Amino acid sequence: MTFKLLxxxxxxxxxxxxxxxxxxxxxxxxxxxxxxxxxTRLGRTLSIRQIDAGSCNGCELEIHALNNVLYDLERFGxxxxxxxxxxxxxFVTGPVTKNMREALERTYQATPDPKxxxxxxxxxxxxxxxxxxxxxxxxVSAVVPVDLHIPGCPPSPTALLRGLLALVETVK
Amino acid sequence: MDRNAWQQAGERLRSGEGSLASLWGEPxxxxxxxxDTAGNLEVVHLACSDHRFPxxxxxxPPAIRLERSMRDLVGLDAEDxxxxxxxxxxxxxxxxxAAEGESxxxxxxxxxxxxxIEPGHFRFTANGEAVVRLEQRLGYVHKGIDALMAGAPxxxxxxxxxxxxxxxxxxxxxxxxxxxxxxxxxxxPPRAVWLRALMAELERLANHFGDIGAVCNxxxxxxxxxxxxxxxxQVLRAANACFGHRLxxxxxxxxxxxxxxxAEGVQRVSALIAFARKEFPRLVELYEDTASLKDRTVDTGxxxxxxxxxxxxxxxxxxxxxxxxxxxxxxxYAPYNQLQFQVPVVxxxxxxxxxxxxxxxxxxxxxxxxxxxxxMPSGLTEVAMPQALGGVREGAALVEGFRGDIFAWxxxxxxxxVARCHLRDPSWFQWPLLEAAIxxxxxxxxxxxxKSFNCSYSGHDL
Numbered sequence: 001m002t003f004k005l006l007x008x009x010x011x012x013x014x015x016x017x018x019x020x021x022x023x024x025x026x027x028x029x030x031x032x033x034x035x036x037x038x039x040t041r042l043g044r045t046l047s048i049r050q051i052d053a054g055s056c057n058g059c060e061l062e063i064h065a066l067n068n069v070l071y072d073l074e075r076f077g078x079x080x081x082x083x084x085x086x087x088x089x090x091f092v093t094g095p096v097t098k099n100m101r102e103a104l105e106r107t108y109q110a111t112p113d114p115k116x117x118x119x120x121x122x123x124x125x126x127x128x129x130x131x132x133x134x135x136x137x138x139x140v141s142a143v144v145p146v147d148l149h150i151p152g153c154p155p156s157p158t159a160l161l162r163g164l165l166a167l168v169e170t171v172k
Numbered sequence: 173m174d175r176n177a178w179q180q181a182g183e184r185l186r187s188g189e190g191s192l193a194s195l196w197g198e199p200x201x202x203x204x205x206x207x208d209t210a211g212n213l214e215v216v217h218l219a220c221s222d223h224r225f226p227x228x229x230x231x232x233p234p235a236i237r238l239e240r241s242m243r244d245l246v247g248l249d250a251e252d253x254x255x256x257x258x259x260x261x262x263x264x265x266x267x268x269x270a271a272e273g274e275s276x277x278x279x280x281x282x283x284x285x286x287x288x289i290e291p292g293h294f295r296f297t298a299n300g301e302a303v304v305r306l307e308q309r310l311g312y313v314h315k316g317i318d319a320l321m322a323g324a325p326x327x328x329x330x331x332x333x334x335x336x337x338x339x340x341x342x343x344x345x346x347x348x349x350x351x352x353x354x355x356x357x358x359x360x361p362p363r364a365v366w367l368r369a370l371m372a373e374l375e376r377l378a379n380h381f382g383d384i385g386a387v388c389n390x391x392x393x394x395x396x397x398x399x400x401x402x403x404x405x406q407v408l409r410a411a412n413a414c415f416g417h418r419l420x421x422x423x424x425x426x427x428x429x430x431x432x433x434x435a436e437g438v439q440r441v442s443a444l445i446a447f448a449r450k451e452f453p454r455l456v457e458l459y460e461d462t463a464s465l466k467d468r469t470v471d472t473g474x475x476x477x478x479x480x481x482x483x484x485x486x487x488x489x490x491x492x493x494x495x496x497x498x499x500x501x502x503x504x505y506a507p508y509n510q511l512q513f514q515v516p517v518v519x520x521x522x523x524x525x526x527x528x529x530x531x532x533x534x535x536x537x538x539x540x541x542x543x544x545x546x547x548m549p550s551g552l553t554e555v556a557m558p559q560a561l562g563g564v565r566e567g568a569a570l571v572e573g574f575r576g577d578i579f580a581w582x583x584x585x586x587x588x589x590v591a592r593c594h595l596r597d598p599s600w601f602q603w604p605l606l607e608a609a610i611x612x613x614x615x616x617x618x619x620x621x622x623k624s625f626n627c628s629y630s631g632h633d634l
Contacts, residue, residue: 005395005458015402050288054313056630057290058338058419061382064288065408068401082286099262099312099633100291103283129331135316154338156418 016072045077049087049111053104053143054094054136058154059121063091065157078164084110092144095123095130096137108144116147118163125149173216178226181206181216185232191484193570194579194596195228195238197248198322203594204228205568205579207484211502215568215581220248227253234483234601241634244311245318260311260633271297271305279615283312290629294618301614306607314633321582321593326352326557329590330425333580336595337631338419342368342375343573344595344631345424347580350505351593352426355567355584361552364428365506370441370544371411371420371429372572373537377448378407379574380530380537383626387527388459390619391468399455403448410444413437428554438545445538452538456531469524473609473621476521483601486576488533489625491517492525499572511543523617526624561588575599575628597631 050063063080066073073079081087084107096104108117119140122128127138140146150163173181181204185192193205193213202218202225218225227250229236239250240259257267271278276297283291293309317336321329333348334341346368353360385400408418414437415423415430423430433441459465479485480493490497498515500508516532518525561584568581576598585591606625610618 002395002458002462005399005454051284052290052313054315055290056335056338056341057628058335058341058421060288060290061339061419064382065401065405068405069398070402070405080288084284094313095315097313097315097633099260099314100283103291103312107284129328129335130315130317130320133316133320135314135319153335153421154419156412 015069016075045079046089047079047081047087048089048091049081049084049107050091050093051084051104051107052093053100053124053140054097054130055121055123056094059093059123062152062154062157063093063120063160066160071157071161073161084108085112087111088115090115090117090144091120092117092140092146093120093124094140095127095133096140096143098135098137101137101143104140104143117144118148118150119146120150120160120163121155122151122153125151128153173218175218175226178202178204178216178218178228179231182226182228182231182235185228185235188481191481192228192232192234192601193484193577194581194594194600195235195242196318196581196594196596197242197246198592199246199248202242202248203581205581205596211504213503213568213570213579215566223247224249224251226251229253229255232482234604237604238600260314262311262314266309268295268309269305269307273299273304275299276304292629296615296618298615301616303610303613303615303618306610306618308603308607310603310629311633313630315630317634318592318594321590324590326426326584326588326590329582329593331422333593333595334421334424336634337597337628338421339379340375340573340575340578340597340628340631341419341421342371342424343571343578344580345422346372347569347571347573347578347595348582348593349424349426350569350571351567351580351582352584353567354569355565355582356426356558356561358427358555358558360428361555362507362549363432363551364553364555366544366548367429367433367553368424369507369511370433370541370548371415371423373540373544374407374411374441375420376574377534377537377541378404378411379626380534381407383623384455384459384527384530384534386626387469387523387620387623388465390623391465393462393465396455396459396465399451403451403455406444406447410440413440425554427557428552430554432553433548438548441541441545445541448534448538452534459527459531466524468617468620469527469624470520470522472523472617473606473613473624474521475605475609477519479605479608480521483605485601485605486572486598487574487602488526488529488576489598489602489605490576491515492529493521494519497577499570499577503570505569505571507544507547510547511540513540523620523624561586564591573598575626575631576602578631595631595634597628599627599629599632603627603632 244261381404388396582593
């Protein structure tokens with residue numbers, strides 16, 4: 001069965017949506033620009049470490065989707081890594097709970113310079129619906145310096161790609 | 173209820189009569205939801221003038237973590253409780269339980285994990301490769317939802333409920349809305365009820381697709397992960413096309429649903445079902461025929477039927493170990509009484525069984541969606557909320573999310589706001605069983621066991 005499936009996949013080619021996809025022009029345009037920007041400014045790769053600092057898990061699901069065969073983030077040289085020590089970029093989600101504050105600070109400190117922090121989702125921007133909770137700090141920027149906010153509840157994979165593009169265009 | 177009756181309820185739980193649906197508090201009052209063997213829910217209250225109540229956890233271990241949370245959240249103390257360590261409040265160093273013996277070593281994992289997942293801490297004590305004890309420490313994503321709910325207008329509380337656990341946003345919206353409608357005695361237009369069921373089954377499909385692929389991925393069988401990732405993405409895109417949000421967040425609200433299913437939406441969902449019906453059986457066959465994959469899942473992380481019964485573990489965790497419970501059937505809610513579906517149950521209790529239950533539930537959900545599309549009534553999709561409430565009202569609901577039964581209870585004040593609201597994730601009664609499942613397994617099988625449970629951190633930490 002594995003063999004049959006592999007053969008079928010070989011015959012059909014990749015499922016990854018092509019960069020100039022006609023039915024999803026915005027995503028295709030983003031994909032092309034992201035590829036160029038990432039290469040010129042940051043070389044071949046940009047490693048991202050994701051930190052859930054209190055999210056409802058909605059943002060994580062959509063960040064996950066960036067790795068599926070349709071978005072295939074790695075084709076742009078962007079990839080998620082397992083340790084902050086391997087990362088250039090931190091993707092932080094959630095209204096930073098008090099219980100995650102120390103873990104977030106330590107993860108930030110463990111990331112080598114130069115590094116960029118992207119606050120992902122409405123909660124990471126200002127606490128979102130959890131703003132004002134005694135159990136939350138609120139904005140990610142209240143704990144670590146933030147270079148970019150990607151809004152959305154949660155941001156769609158396309159919005160995340162758009163945000164990554166903004167990042168590679170902005171950072172020098 | 174008085175203290176005696178409260179204690180007797182605890183004794184009945186200990187003897188296995190019925191099950192604990194939840195235990196929670198507010199300043200001065202302890203609440204307990206009990207389910208009898210016929211599936212009837214009862215919510216009982218105990219006034220605690222001195223901030224103390226007789227411990228249920230002393231008699232019935234599934235209550236222990238809930239009692240620890242009650243002290244953290246509202247300052248109620250369980251008398252003679254077996255474990256008095258804080259749970260959701262992380263203000264002091266945490267004493268982990270001891271494991272003694274020769275050649276034991278500890279592995280500390282988290283709260284920041286290697287993958288793109290939620291935070292929590294796992295403390296393993298291992299003898300070589302074999303795990304002799306796993307202790308979880310949760311609460312890292314505690315956002316204070318109970319406190320935010322208290323005094324919130326219904327609309328704001330609905331948005332909070334939709335963000336208790338993002339993967340179950342429809343199920344939480346449904347549980348919260350049903351509890352409000354139950355409190356206010358509201359009758360919904362039939363189309364709203366059926367649209368909710370459509371959303372709930374789409375959510376179940378998306379999560380089961382994601383989970384089956386992810387379990388296989390943890391056995392390094394990535395082709396399944398890639399294929400199921402595609403299926404999941406197609407569900408989310410269809411949901412977005414139909415209801416304007418990939419996860420269908422904020423689409424369910426008290427009084428009905430936001431948005432309606434258009435003729436194009438029906439076509440989109442039908443196309444999704446056709447695609448899934450074509451692709452899914454091939455992948456199931458691949459799973460079944462790959463000995464190296466089954467070698468990892470079969471006999472790994474077994475949960476006993478006794479534990480599942482004691483903890484009243486819902487969802488695939490319960491149904492993989494012989495507990496045939498599904499809130500869509502018992503106590504049941506519309507429109508499932510007009511739909512044909514089976515509640516798959518197996519008895520092996522291992523990772524494979526939990527995957528297999530998901531596989532069968534995917535088939536059930538595909539069939540349910542087809543039936544829902546066929547029988548979808550026309551008409552309104554929401555009713556207005558009643559203006560004059562007339563006093564304080566309470567409501568409760570039990571709803572089947574993809575993980576299992578979500579319990580919701582709330583009290584509305586006469587100002588029309590939410591006075592208190594409690595939402596109990598199925599994970600409360602599943603997380604402790606993961607500690608039992610991994611015992612005696614090798615450390616390297618933990619990701620498989622963990623993913624086969626896929627408990628919620630956010631839903632549990634509140």
